[in-house]
Amino acid sequence: MVSTAEAPPAIATADTPILERLRPLMLPTAFAAGVLLAWQAVVFVFDYPKVILPAPSDIFAALTGNFAEIWQHTVPTIRDTLAGFVLAALFGVGFASLLSFSKLLRDAIYPLIVVIQLVPKIAWTPLFIVWVGIGWQSHLTIATFIGFFPIFIAMMAGLESTDRSLVRLCQGLTATPGRAFWLVRLPASMPYLFAGLKIAITLAVIGVIVAEFISASEGLGFLILKSAALLQTDVIFAAITVLCVLGLVFYGAVHAGEIAVRKWRGE
Amino acid sequence: MNANATLLAAAEVASSAPSPGYVAIDQVRKIYNAGTRHQVEAVAPTSFSVKAGEFVSLLGPSGCGKSTLLMMIAGLEAPTQGSISVAGRAMTSPRAETGIMFQDPTLLPWKSALDNVLFPFRAMNRPVEPEIVERASTLLDHVGLQGFHGHKPRQLSGGMRQRVAICRALVYEPDLLLMDEPFSALDAITRDEMNLVLMKMWEEHHRTAVFVTHSIREAVFLSDRVLVMSRRPGRIIEDVRIPFSRPRGLEIGETIEFNEICGHLRSKIEHRPH
Numbered sequence: 248m249v250s251t252a253e254a255p256p257a258i259a260t261a262d263t264p265i266l267e268r269l270r271p272l273m274l275p276t277a278f279a280a281g282v283l284l285a286w287q288a289v290v291f292v293f294d295y296p297k298v299i300l301p302a303p304s305d306i307f308a309a310l311t312g313n314f315a316e317i318w319q320h321t322v323p324t325i326r327d328t329l330a331g332f333v334l335a336a337l338f339g340v341g342f343a344s345l346l347s348f349s350k351l352l353r354d355a356i357y358p359l360i361v362v363i364q365l366v367p368k369i370a371w372t373p374l375f376i377v378w379v380g381i382g383w384q385s386h387l388t389i390a391t392f393i394g395f396f397p398i399f400i401a402m403m404a405g406l407e408s409t410d411r412s413l414v415r416l417c418q419g420l421t422a423t424p425g426r427a428f429w430l431v432r433l434p435a436s437m438p439y440l441f442a443g444l445k446i447a448i449t450l451a452v453i454g455v456i457v458a459e460f461i462s463a464s465e466g467l468g469f470l471i472l473k474s475a476a477l478l479q480t481d482v483i484f485a486a487i488t489v490l491c492v493l494g495l496v497f498y499g500a501v502h503a504g505e506i507a508v509r510k511w512r513g514e
Numbered sequence: 515m516n517a518n519a520t521l522l523a524a525a526e527v528a529s530s531a532p533s534p535g536y537v538a539i540d541q542v543r544k545i546y547n548a549g550t551r552h553q554v555e556a557v558a559p560t561s562f563s564v565k566a567g568e569f570v571s572l573l574g575p576s577g578c579g580k581s582t583l584l585m586m587i588a589g590l591e592a593p594t595q596g597s598i599s600v601a602g603r604a605m606t607s608p609r610a611e612t613g614i615m616f617q618d619p620t621l622l623p624w625k626s627a628l629d630n631v632l633f634p635f636r637a638m639n640r641p642v643e644p645e646i647v648e649r650a651s652t653l654l655d656h657v658g659l660q661g662f663h664g665h666k667p668r669q670l671s672g673g674m675r676q677r678v679a680i681c682r683a684l685v686y687e688p689d690l691l692l693m694d695e696p697f698s699a700l701d702a703i704t705r706d707e708m709n710l711v712l713m714k715m716w717e718e719h720h721r722t723a724v725f726v727t728h729s730i731r732e733a734v735f736l737s738d739r740v741l742v743m744s745r746r747p748g749r750i751i752e753d754v755r756i757p758f759s760r761p762r763g764l765e766i767g768e769t770i771e772f773n774e775i776c777g778h779l780r781s782k783i784e785h786r787p788h
């Protein structure tokens with residue numbers, strides 16, 4: 248009769264040699280280790296003052312030596328970023344879904360949002376501080392605001408890209424618009440949504456840090472600014488290291504969600 | 515279907531008019547983008563009817579308005595003029611008792627074959643009882659998809675996907691089956707296979723069927739009647755009854771009579787009436 252599944256795509260499989268499989272991970276790790284070593288050597292050889300350029304070993308010492316304080320400032324940054332991101336996702340998905348039900352609303356509002364999103368959103372930060380106060384509220388608001396746009400726009404693109412014949416199929420089956428949305432258009436827009444979520448989580452961190460630069464008494468942004476005033480360059484680098492790890496973990500979590508959804512979609 | 519047939523009979527008696535047919539197309543015309551520069555007359559005023567249980571093919575060159583006509587019968591496009599009635603009721607919007615097959619299988623990529631077959635129930639928000647699942651499984655087995663119920667569409671070949679689409683169109687037991695060149699994207703061998711599968715399913719379930727195609731042999735093989743459409747704007751220029759008894763096998767394609775009918779249809783298509 249007919250042949251079964253097509254050949255699997257040429258990606259790493261179980262019988263690829265282990266070295267070959269780890270290559271994408273090992274090469275960058277080795278290169279990063281090389282850079283850190285060179286950095287350490289340069290600082291040692293030219294004897295740069297620690298205030299200008301601390302060596303990786305100094306940064307590590309600052310990280311472990313001040314861990315309690317750094318952690319204390321990490322918690323609010325994580326909290327505001329995640330809360331802002333979740334709100335941005337809810338608003339972005341919700342608003343895009345709403346507009347997808349009404350052509351009138353969509354035509355009236357969508358172009359405006361696309362224009363607003365061209366403006367550098369970080370410039371709005373002081374305004375939010377004036378509006379909602381100097382505390383975590385403004386940090387969370389800016390993270391939500393800045394994360395909303397990529398999610399909204401990706402979700403709109405996803406909903407509009409839904410295969411027209413699938414939509415037709417639903418109409419032919421007398422499905423209500425709500426059911427067609429839930430059964431077809433929402434699942435069909437998932438890959439787009441995740442592209443938006445990945446951008447949004449990165450931007451949400453930036454938003455929170457900038458908000459903490461401007462007005463805060465806690466958070467990694469505040470710690471960086473305070474350490475700069477005290478010329479504690481090694482602590483700045485330690486805080487940046489923590490931010491790198493945070494960024495990786497957040498992005499990785501969204502990516503894991505995407506893989507789970509892809510699996511569910513049978514890809 | 516029986517209930518509908520009874521209704522129809524009752525309506526006939528009541529009006530004592532000539533039988534309107536199960537599907538009745540009355541002076542239907544379709545103009546896309548009417549009144550604009552991009553105005554296209556896809557279907558010229560056309561009338562015909564399809565009897566209950568009849569398998570009718572619409573045959574014509576591509577772009578002649580076959581899909582447009584079928585989509586109007588499905589209630590997915592509104593006629594610009596004229597009226598369409600199905601089972602005695604005027605068509606204004608899609609009806610839940612019509613099954614549709616498109617040129618592409620249009621399966622949900624993230625659902626298994628079985629879930630795709632069950633999709634109409636979810637779309638219509640009807641409960642999926644165990645016996646419905648049973649019926650869907652049986653249909654899949656009947657079209658030769660034993661062992662593939664859990665496969666996702668991308669793990670199936672083109673022919674297998676279209677088999678899933680046949681099952682999906684039949685599972686809620688529609689009284690009318692509309693098919694828009696469902697096999698035209700398949701290779702010739704798979705296409706013959708699919709014609710046999712469709713024939714078998716139709717002979718078992720005996721729905722009224724309207725089948726759109728631009729393949730003459732496919733139309734003759736499957737149909738009780740073949741309606742030939744002119745070039746755009748399409749209208750019916752020939753109505754040919756196909757006399758072969760059922761069940762039919764592919765071997766009828768070798769008979770002289772079959773090829774004579776095909777030849778006749780071909781001459782009608784190639785002879786441009788304007």
Ligand SMILES: Nc1ncnc2c1ncn2[C@@H]1O[C@H](COP(=O)(O)OP(=O)(O)O)[C@@H](O)[C@H]1O
Nearest residue numbers: 546554556575576577578579580581582583746
């Ligand atoms: N939605 C549409 N808007 C405008 N023109 C259309 C639309 N759909 C089909 N047409 C035009 O109508 C004509 C008939 O199309 P169609 O019914 O798809 O033909 P067929 O199925 O016989 O190939 C074609 O010229 C096509 O370009």
Ligand SMILES: [Mg+2]
Nearest residue numbers: 580581694695
């Ligand atoms: Mg067509």
